Amino acid sequence: MMEGKGGAAKVMSIEGLWVSYGNQVILKNIDLDIFENDFIGIIGPNGGGKTTLLKAILGMVRPTKGKIRIFGGRPEDAKRYMGYVPQRKDVPQNFPITVFEVVRLGRYSNRGLGRRFNSQDDEATLEALKSVDMASHVDTEISNLSGGQQQRVFIARALVNDPKILLLDEPNIGIDVAIQKDFYEMLRRLNREMTILMISHDVTAISSYVKTIACLNRVLFYHGTKEISKEDFEKVYHCPIELIAHGQPHRVLEEH
Amino acid sequence: MFDFLGYEFMQNAFLAGILASVICGTIGVYVVLKRIVFISGGIAHFSFGGIGFGYLVGVNPMLTTILFSLGAAVSIGVSKKKVNLQEDTTIGILWSIGMALGIIFVGLSKGYAIDLFSYLFGSILAVSRQDLYIMAALSLIIISVVSVLYKELLLITFDEEFGNVQGAPTDALYILLLCLVALSVVVMIKVVGVILVIALLTIPASTSRLFSHNLRRMISLSIAIGAFYTSSGLVISYYANLASGATIVIFSSAMFLLATLYKEMKARKERRDMLGS
Numbered sequence: 181m182m183e184g185k186g187g188a189a190k191v192m193s194i195e196g197l198w199v200s201y202g203n204q205v206i207l208k209n210i211d212l213d214i215f216e217n218d219f220i221g222i223i224g225p226n227g228g229g230k231t232t233l234l235k236a237i238l239g240m241v242r243p244t245k246g247k248i249r250i251f252g253g254r255p256e257d258a259k260r261y262m263g264y265v266p267q268r269k270d271v272p273q274n275f276p277i278t279v280f281e282v283v284r285l286g287r288y289s290n291r292g293l294g295r296r297f298n299s300q301d302d303e304a305t306l307e308a309l310k311s312v313d314m315a316s317h318v319d320t321e322i323s324n325l326s327g328g329q330q331q332r333v334f335i336a337r338a339l340v341n342d343p344k345i346l347l348l349d350e351p352n353i354g355i356d357v358a359i360q361k362d363f364y365e366m367l368r369r370l371n372r373e374m375t376i377l378m379i380s381h382d383v384t385a386i387s388s389y390v391k392t393i394a395c396l397n398r399v400l401f402y403h404g405t406k407e408i409s410k411e412d413f414e415k416v417y418h419c420p421i422e423l424i425a426h427g428q429p430h431r432v433l434e435e436h
Numbered sequence: 437m438f439d440f441l442g443y444e445f446m447q448n449a450f451l452a453g454i455l456a457s458v459i460c461g462t463i464g465v466y467v468v469l470k471r472i473v474f475i476s477g478g479i480a481h482f483s484f485g486g487i488g489f490g491y492l493v494g495v496n497p498m499l500t501t502i503l504f505s506l507g508a509a510v511s512i513g514v515s516k517k518k519v520n521l522q523e524d525t526t527i528g529i530l531w532s533i534g535m536a537l538g539i540i541f542v543g544l545s546k547g548y549a550i551d552l553f554s555y556l557f558g559s560i561l562a563v564s565r566q567d568l569y570i571m572a573a574l575s576l577i578i579i580s581v582v583s584v585l586y587k588e589l590l591l592i593t594f595d596e597e598f599g600n601v602q603g604a605p606t607d608a609l610y611i612l613l614l615c616l617v618a619l620s621v622v623v624m625i626k627v628v629g630v631i632l633v634i635a636l637l638t639i640p641a642s643t644s645r646l647f648s649h650n651l652r653r654m655i656s657l658s659i660a661i662g663a664f665y666t667s668s669g670l671v672i673s674y675y676a677n678l679a680s681g682a683t684i685v686i687f688s689s690a691m692f693l694l695a696t697l698y699k700e701m702k703a704r705k706e707r708r709d710m711l712g713s
Binding site for chain 1: 584591601
């Protein structure tokens with residue numbers, strides 16, 4: 181296995197990835213290497229292909245060209261290494277289901293068709309809920325939780341199979357600014373044990389917590405650093421951006 | 437007071453009502469939560485073609501209806517998942533084709549004039565022993581599938597995309613769910629008819645939703661509520677000499693309205709109490 185900075189092992193490599201829907205090119209020639217314990221924030225405008233990139237990594241969207249390798253294998257065969265937290269709007273908000281049941285559904289891949297969940301699944305479910313500080317809410321109906329608590333439950337669902345890579349799609353939407361810091365601290369804690377790839381709109385907030393930032397608008401700009409040149413940024417957003425420098429925002433959040 | 441149970445047709449009617457409640461209680465919950473009410477309507481109306489076909493070829497219409505409703509379920513499912521066809525277009529087309537086929541088949545069939553009305557609005561009092569056996573067999577199939585695939589159905593109803601990520605065969609499961617709806621439609625057609633099937637699929641489940649915090653409870657409560665609705669409706673229709681299927685639907689809707697109002701008042705009172713304390 182190839183090694184990156186500091187001797188970390190490579191967990192994923194994307195080479196010359198193209199994805200199109202019909203005639204529309206969504207992702208253009210993406211190259212990306214991701215190493216163990218990376219914490220990458222992906223920013224970029226709406227429709228820039230951020231979610232499509234995650235879905236390609238998860239094997240839900242077929243590449244038109246190029247390849248993705250996760251621990252050397254195809255995405256379809258690497259599902260057990262990945263935990264996925266979809267955008268909150270994709271998750272039903274008024275459904276009669278308890279927190280415990282939501283998280284246990286994440287164990288589906290361990291059981292398969294027609295087999296009942298067993299005590300091992302129950303234990304893993306409790307463990308995952310503990311790791312996001314939600315163990316006291318096992319029997320609560322999911323729709324009775326606040327946005328931030330719901331998000332923790334969906335993260336627990338992604339953690340229930342001990343993934344090596346955690347993929348989050350706009351996890352901060354619908355979370356009170358007041359508790360966002362706790363939320364990101366939790367991610368930082370999880371990052372000690374796994375690689376995290378997170379999509380976000382909120383450049384200011386994520387830049388305080390992620391290790392590196394990638395910009396995506398069909399084309400990917402990534403230098404394995406947290407600094408993004410003004411030129412890259414303008415290319416991504418197609419407009420000059422004066423305000424966003426990655427040094428400043430650190431303090432903005434830390435002061436809370 | 438229960439003198440009406442002395443008649444065999446009333447016994448059959450009650451048994452049919454109970455079977456229909458078990459089925460609509462179970463499948464209705466998925467229909468309501470997965471928001472496939474309109475799709476279920478399409479399947480129900482398409483199955484009317486099966487009723488006409490049964491008369492044309494001279495077999496029990498319930499048997500031909502099974503084929504038609506399953507055909508509709510698979511067509512809608514496949515067109516949604518595999519073909520790039522707009523779902524409501526498929527439903528709308530199947531909806532009217534089924535009704536049209538039914539009328540044409542009945543027109544072609546020689547012999548005695550059949551009572552189409554009873555299939556449109558239900559004829560629970562005309563349920564025969566043979567009908568009951570078919571209904572019981574279908575119910576057994578539906579209940580077995582739901583209990584074996586409970587986890588899978590929960591997965592695709594709650595979050596189909598996540599199920600996909602988990603490697604579950606979500607498309608096949610979705611089509612299977614539509615097939616279960618199709619079989620449920622057949623069980624209920626005799627009780628409330630093609631047009632009112634949607635009421636039985638949605639009203640007990642929606643009432644139950646008001647008082648349930650998880651799926652298992654929602655299903656069992658929905659079955660109990662369905663049984664209460666159908667038997668009460670039946671008794672009322674017997675004494676008031678009204679059409680049974682229609683009475684069941686009106687009674688269920690009234691009860692659902694009351695339950696919703698009760699729930700809303702309770703929620704308001706709780707809010708007031710919280711502000712007051």
